[in-house]
Amino acid sequence: MGKEAAYELSLLLNTPSSALGSCRYKLKDYEEDETDYKRILEIFQKYDVRYFFYNGGNDSMDTCNKISKYMQHVGYECRVMGVPKTIDNDLYGTDHCPGFPSAARYIISTCMELYLDARVYDTPMICIVEIMGRHAGWLAASAAAATYTGFGPDLIYLPETDFDVDNFIADVKEVYDDNNGKVFVAVSEGIHDKTGKLISEYGNETEMVDSFGHKQLGGLAQTLVSILKDHFPGTKIRGIEFSLLQRCASHAASQTDISESFEAGRVAVEYAVHGISDKMVGFRRKTDEDGNYKCEIKLIDLDACANTEKKVPLEWINAAGNGMRKPYIDYLLPLIQGDPKIPMQNGLPRFANLKKIKAKPPRKK
Amino acid sequence: MGKEAAYELSLLLNTPSSALGSCRYKLKDYEEDETDYKRILEIFQKYDVRYFFYNGGNDSMDTCNKISKYMQHVGYECRVMGVPKTIDNDLYGTDHCPGFPSAARYIISTCMELYLDARVYDTPMICIVEIMGRHAGWLAASAAAATYTGFGPDLIYLPETDFDVDNFIADVKEVYDDNNGKVFVAVSEGIHDKTGKLISEYGNETEMVDSFGHKQLGGLAQTLVSILKDHFPGTKIRGIEFSLLQRCASHAASQTDISESFEAGRVAVEYAVHGISDKMVGFRRKTDEDGNYKCEIKLIDLDACANTEKKVPLEWINAAGNGMRKPYIDYLLPLIQGDPKIPMQNGLPRFANLKKIKAKPPRKK
Numbered sequence: 001m002g003k004e005a006a007y008e009l010s011l012l013l014n015t016p017s018s019a020l021g022s023c024r025y026k027l028k029d030y031e032e033d034e035t036d037y038k039r040i041l042e043i044f045q046k047y048d049v050r051y052f053f054y055n056g057g058n059d060s061m062d063t064c065n066k067i068s069k070y071m072q073h074v075g076y077e078c079r080v081m082g083v084p085k086t087i088d089n090d091l092y093g094t095d096h097c098p099g100f101p102s103a104a105r106y107i108i109s110t111c112m113e114l115y116l117d118a119r120v121y122d123t124p125m126i127c128i129v130e131i132m133g134r135h136a137g138w139l140a141a142s143a144a145a146a147t148y149t150g151f152g153p154d155l156i157y158l159p160e161t162d163f164d165v166d167n168f169i170a171d172v173k174e175v176y177d178d179n180n181g182k183v184f185v186a187v188s189e190g191i192h193d194k195t196g197k198l199i200s201e202y203g204n205e206t207e208m209v210d211s212f213g214h215k216q217l218g219g220l221a222q223t224l225v226s227i228l229k230d231h232f233p234g235t236k237i238r239g240i241e242f243s244l245l246q247r248c249a250s251h252a253a254s255q256t257d258i259s260e261s262f263e264a265g266r267v268a269v270e271y272a273v274h275g276i277s278d279k280m281v282g283f284r285r286k287t288d289e290d291g292n293y294k295c296e297i298k299l300i301d302l303d304a305c306a307n308t309e310k311k312v313p314l315e316w317i318n319a320a321g322n323g324m325r326k327p328y329i330d331y332l333l334p335l336i337q338g339d340p341k342i343p344m345q346n347g348l349p350r351f352a353n354l355k356k357i358k359a360k361p362p363r364k365k
Numbered sequence: 366m367g368k369e370a371a372y373e374l375s376l377l378l379n380t381p382s383s384a385l386g387s388c389r390y391k392l393k394d395y396e397e398d399e400t401d402y403k404r405i406l407e408i409f410q411k412y413d414v415r416y417f418f419y420n421g422g423n424d425s426m427d428t429c430n431k432i433s434k435y436m437q438h439v440g441y442e443c444r445v446m447g448v449p450k451t452i453d454n455d456l457y458g459t460d461h462c463p464g465f466p467s468a469a470r471y472i473i474s475t476c477m478e479l480y481l482d483a484r485v486y487d488t489p490m491i492c493i494v495e496i497m498g499r500h501a502g503w504l505a506a507s508a509a510a511a512t513y514t515g516f517g518p519d520l521i522y523l524p525e526t527d528f529d530v531d532n533f534i535a536d537v538k539e540v541y542d543d544n545n546g547k548v549f550v551a552v553s554e555g556i557h558d559k560t561g562k563l564i565s566e567y568g569n570e571t572e573m574v575d576s577f578g579h580k581q582l583g584g585l586a587q588t589l590v591s592i593l594k595d596h597f598p599g600t601k602i603r604g605i606e607f608s609l610l611q612r613c614a615s616h617a618a619s620q621t622d623i624s625e626s627f628e629a630g631r632v633a634v635e636y637a638v639h640g641i642s643d644k645m646v647g648f649r650r651k652t653d654e655d656g657n658y659k660c661e662i663k664l665i666d667l668d669a670c671a672n673t674e675k676k677v678p679l680e681w682i683n684a685a686g687n688g689m690r691k692p693y694i695d696y697l698l699p700l701i702q703g704d705p706k707i708p709m710q711n712g713l714p715r716f717a718n719l720k721k722i723k724a725k726p727p728r729k730k
Contacts, residue, residue: 016478018485112714113381113613120383127609149713240608244492248478251617337712347702348514349477 004356011352013258014342016248017085017099019352020055027063030070037070044071044078051079051272053265057086057097058307061280065302068278079272082280082302083265087247089138092308093300094282098261101335102253103246104142107131108336110242111146111153115184118238124181126172126228126237130221132246134190135159136311139246143186144324145332154183159190160312161321163199168224169231171322181235189220199223251349255338260295267297280305293334369721376717378623379707381613382450382464384717385420392428395435402435409436409443416444416637418630422451422462423672426645430667433643444637447645447667448630452612454503457673458665459647463626466700467618468611469507472496473701475607476511476518480549483603489546491537491593491602495586497611499555500524501676504611508551509689510697519548524555525677526686528564533589534596536687546600554585564588616714620703625660632662645670658699 001009012019030037043049052071054064061082068080084091089100111129118127131140137158146152154175157163175183192198200220221239228237260283268281279299286294316328343350366374377384395402408414417436419429426447433445449456454465476494483492496505502523511517519540522528540548556564565585586604593602625648633646644664651659681693708715 016481018481021487022485024486109616109714110610110614112716113615114609116381116383116716117609117613120387122386122388145713149710149716150718151716238609240610241606243605244479244482244603245475245605245610248482249475250478251474333711333713339707342704345514346698348510348698349474351477351481351514351516353515 008352008354008356011343011350013262014250014253014340014349015351016250017055018248019354022056024059025063026059027066030066030073037067040067041071041074041076044076049078051081051269053081053083053268053272055083055085055265057084057088057091058305058309060085061091061302062306064280065278065306068302072278079275079277080302081268081272081277082305083268084280084282085261087139088133088136090136090309090311091280091282092305092310093280094298094305095285095295096283096335098257098264099247100138101257101260101332103132103139103249104145104332105254105257105336106246106249106252107139107142107242108145108152109252110246111143111184111186112149112151114240115146115151115153118184119182124176124232124235126176126183126185126232126235128185128187128221128224128228128237128239129153130187130189130239130241132242133159133188135309137188137190138312140186140188141312141316141324141328142332142336145329145336147323148329152184153186154179155185155322156324157185157187157191157322158312158317159188159192160314161317162194163191163321164193165199165202165227167321169228171320172228173231176232176235185224187220187224191220202227251342253340254336255340256335258340259338263295263297271299278302373717373719373721376708376715378627379615379618379705379714380716381615382420383613384719387421389424390428391424392431395431395438402432405432406436406439406441409441414443416446416634418446418448418633418637420448420450420630422449422453422456423670423674425450426456426667427671429645430643430671433667437643444640444642445667446633446637446642447670448633449645449647450626452504453498453501455501455674455676456645456647457670457675458645459663459670460650460660461648461700463622463629464612465503466622466625466697468497468504468614469510469697470619470622470701471611471614471617472504472507472607473510473517474617475611476508476549476551477514477516479605480511480516480518483549484547489541489597489600491541491548491550491597491600493550493552493586493589493593493602493604494518495552495554495584495604495606497607498524498553500674502553502555503677505551505553506677506681506689506693507697507701510694510701512688513694517549518551519544520550520687521689522550522552522556522687523677523682524553524557525679526682527559528556528686529558530564530567530592532685532687534593536685537593538596541597541600550589552585552589556585567592616707618705619701620705621700623705624703628660628662636664643667 064082071078085098087099087103089097091097118125133139137160143153155171172183200223203223221241225237225239264281282298282300284296284298286296288294316325429447436443450463452464452468454462456462483490498504502525508518520536537548568588584606586606590602590604629646645667647663647665649661649663651661653659681690
């Protein structure tokens with residue numbers, strides 16, 4: 001690889017991972033339909049692909065696992081490794097997932113800033129922020145670290161517990177009365193009532209489903225604004241969706257996350273070269289003699305982590321289901337340490353430009 | 366002042382300015398109604414207030430000017446100085462306004478990141494971001510610096526020109542066809558048609574009522590999404606509002622802005638102590654012998670800057686009214702330089718806590 005190409009690749013450390021591209025495509029089981037698998041095998045054979053690394057969350061580990069098992073099934077020798085990456089932090093078998101700490105760091109900073117902004121006037125104001133997380137509330141929970149500094153949400157709701165609208169209104173009223181009419185709420189997009197119905201659907205009966213069979217969500221913050229309106233007449237109530245911003249905010253990334261993410265990929269390659277296959281790389285949390293956080297690499301069977309969601313432990317959520325307990329903060333803080341040194345050009349971030357890298361012609365059989 | 370109080374105050378450099386509080390209150394002319402003015406004078410006399418600094422944008426300079434003129438009218442000796450601060454960057458008489466470069470820096474980073482995120486899949490995607498700016502488009506224009514890096518909006522619309530829906534659809538279609546169905550649009554919240562009607566109001570005629578019986582007011586981004594839907598059937602179209610985030614994102618501030626903002630306040634105090642009054646502090650742009658940007662302080666009559674809006678020069682907007690020309694980038698880039706060193710505690714930003722500062726008892730007459 002030339003010097004210029006090596007430099008472009010190094011810039012990926014501080015470029016949103018979307019630069020690599022992605023897809024949302026659910027592979028059927030090969031027993032059910034072999035079409036896709038045959039095509040993959042054809043490509044693998046054509047270019048003599050003997051190492052396959054797949055990067056992503058639960059659905060990606062499912063895909064990776066299926067491809068691994070198929071290659072074993074047909075006897076094609078290929079080392080298949082899953083490399084975790086999901087801001088949702090819900091992969092089984094790993095202490096945490098690359099990407100999550102950076103998204104959490106962005107959410108914490110942004111919540112701290114919004115806390116002040118939403119209190120700038122003397123008048124009452126209820127501010128509701130909607131944070132990603134369909135089934136696991138790791139990201140919304142991270143807003144609790146902002147609260148821990150004194151500048152954060154008063155109430156936090158996760159999909160790990162059932163959401164009750166009447167309790168919610170009572171919670172908001174209590175904070176409103178104690179706090180001069182200032183209330184700051186953080187919610188996971190996936191909060192639901194005890195029947196399992198999503199709160200975001202309370203305002204909208206139509207459903208849209210993506211190719212993974214997930215409901216297309218959106219508008220939860222707005223739904224909650226509507227719910228509160230009748231109970232707080234005349235009060236300014238604002239819903240804010242962090243939207244795509246929270247999953248690509250490389251400018252606010254955690255250096256710990258960047259270093260660990262790179263290490264996960266590097267070790268995956270090293271293991272594969274040494275003959276390991278059919279595994280996902282994961283993290284094990286350690287504490288050194290001085291009580292400092294350390295992160296070790298471990299391997300998990302792809303079978304185990306495909307489609308198994310890891311949720312926020314219930315004992316880390318308070319009894320009222322509207323805030324986080326200290327152990328969650330202790331879990332989170334070591335992960336979000338460190339300001340990355342972002343490469344700049346003309347005072348603007350310099351992202352990797354992958355078009356500048358010419359691939360070597362594939363080695364044909 | 367004690368050491369601790371001095372430290373807390375120093376933290377204001379990296380704390381969102383909303384920590385200082387604000388108000389939205391329009392003073393009537395004193396010839397019309399003297400009530401408020403009498404009360405202000407009473408307070409000034411009670412605490413022997415002889416220096417009055419007022420920080421804000423157009424409306425604040427109007428207030429500052431009115432108070433200055435009233436104190437002259439009644440012969441109360443008080444030095445009144447306006448200190449500019451508005452992310453809108455629309456104050457007359459100053460090259461730029463404290464706050465604007467930091468908001469611009471946040472918008473540029475965020476647009477660069479969204480550019481990649483909105484292109485992560487192979488499928489078509491139209492992404493529309495709504496940026497603050499009612500009458501002047503300085504902030505939305507700043508997204509052009511992202512485009513300049515190769516990672517930014519394809520189309521940018523400001524309130525300085527009339528917005529035409531048919532032209533907009535044609536613009537989007539052209540980019541869509543050239544670009545594999547990827548289109549990224551940035552708009553100022555205040556864009557309007559040639560009759561002056563706000564585009565954000567286009568969606569309000571057909572009343573959307575949610576299941577709680579509340580009228581749903583979509584923002585401008587959502588209105589544009591609705592407008593495009595029929596023209597791009599099946600294409601994912603997403604509206605994103607930067608909302609309050611863009612005006613309080615201290616984590617992404619420009620160090621140049623922070624230094625200049627501090628200097629503006631410092632010099633305002635210095636001038637006032639030396640007998641100057643009835644002025645606003647402003648910036649004059651200079652270039653040193655090596656061609657580097659420099660910023661000098663100047664004074665502007667409060668009369669001149671109260672209620673006069675400075676818009677983006679039309680010659681900096683392209684002929685089609687959907688993008689920015691190079692001179693705007695040249696204007697902007699020097700202002701957004703420099704990563705601030707943000708004070709941290711436990712790896713989280715350490716904001717000023719003004720409650721920790723005990724005010725000295727006021728000096729009574």
